Amino acid sequence: MPARRRTDPAEGRAALRAWVEDPDACARGTVRTAVRFTLEELADVAPGHAVEVRVPPDGAVQAVPGPRHTRGTPPNVVETDPATWLGLVTGGVAWTDAVADGRVSASGERADLRDYLPLQAARRR
Numbered sequence: 866m867p868a869r870r871r872t873d874p875a876e877g878r879a880a881l882r883a884w885v886e887d888p889d890a891c892a893r894g895t896v897r898t899a900v901r902f903t904l905e906e907l908a909d910v911a912p913g914h915a916v917e918v919r920v921p922p923d924g925a926v927q928a929v930p931g932p933r934h935t936r937g938t939p940p941n942v943v944e945t946d947p948a949t950w951l952g953l954v955t956g957g958v959a960w961t962d963a964v965a966d967g968r969v970s971a972s973g974e975r976a977d978l979r980d981y982l983p984l985q986a987a988r989r990r
Contacts, residue, residue, distance in 0.1 A: 870905055877902025884951050897923045900947050903954045906984050915975045916941040920950045931975050941973030956983035 880898035884891050891899075900923040907918060908928045915931030917939040929941070945953070949968040952958030960979040963969040971977060 872898060872902040872905055874902070877905070881951070881955070885955055888948065888951070896947050896951070899951055900924055903951065903984060906954070907978075907981060910984060911978075911981045916943060916973065916978070918942075918978070919944040920947055923947050929975055929978075929981075939973070941975040943969060943971045943976050943978060945969045953978075953982045954984045 876898055880891075880895045881902060883895050884899045900920050904918060904920065904924045904926040908926045911928045911930070913930035914927040914933040916929040917925060917927050919925040919942065921944070927939075931941075945963065945968055949958060949963055953960060953963060953969070958968070960969070960977075960982055964971055
């Protein structure tokens, strides 16, 4: 079952486009909308509950096929900041570089998202 959409796709794409055009000029609400939209897109592309992807303070989603996490701290967690996340989903930041330099914290055997990033929806802008 796909993730429940909370962000209107048209608004999400517009927010993501605004961020791509000028990340420094984006209002906080625009960044939040772009992050939430792309988290929902990830959940559509990689449905499942094996990895919790966190982009505080804007959102989190469970994605990637595999064992479902139900209680306590998830065994597979990816966490990053909003700018790095949007860079990853648009292709401006490489997964391996972001993990290597500490911009992304990825723990657990399934917490490697390089097969899903950048997101096709983000590249369509």
